[in-house]
Amino acid sequence: MFANSLIISAGAASVLIALLHVYVILKGPVAYRQFGAGERLASMAERGSWLPALLTSGITITFLIFAYYYIAAGGWVPIPPFLQVGLLAIAALYTVRGVMIVPLLVGGRTLTRFEWGSSLLSLLIGLLHFAATSLYLQHSAALA
Numbered sequence: 001m002f003a004n005s006l007i008i009s010a011g012a013a014s015v016l017i018a019l020l021h022v023y024v025i026l027k028g029p030v031a032y033r034q035f036g037a038g039e040r041l042a043s044m045a046e047r048g049s050w051l052p053a054l055l056t057s058g059i060t061i062t063f064l065i066f067a068y069y070y071i072a073a074g075g076w077v078p079i080p081p082f083l084q085v086g087l088l089a090i091a092a093l094y095t096v097r098g099v100m101i102v103p104l105l106v107g108g109r110t111l112t113r114f115e116w117g118s119s120l121l122s123l124l125i126g127l128l129h130f131a132a133t134s135l136y137l138q139h140s141a142a143l144a
Helices: 002-027 029-034 039-046 051-073 083-099 101-106 113-143
Strands: none
Touching: 002 029, 002 051, 002 113, 029 039, 039 051, 051 083, 051 113, 083 101, 083 113, 101 113
């Protein structure tokens, strides 16, 4: 039961990240700046360009796919292709995004609050995903 809760929590984390990206699209340039998308995307959104929303929509869809994989591992939806590999890859992506801050720190760069916060959040979500994946793989092996 705990394993399934952890797996569903990992999926829910990806859904929340996807919803945050929807919020950024809806809120526009202010949110692009607030959430660290960069001045270039924010300026493009101010000028009415569809490119920032298109890029952010792609990111949103990616996070929803991540969520689907974990929700499928929890047994709530049909199993997608390459489930085990997908779970490991998703956990690795979140974790790598979290630790990408290390080379910046070693290089002496001063980081913004957003960079600190997003890196820490990515690392924590990555560790949650790795824990959930580990439990899923253990459970799958026990059934085989």
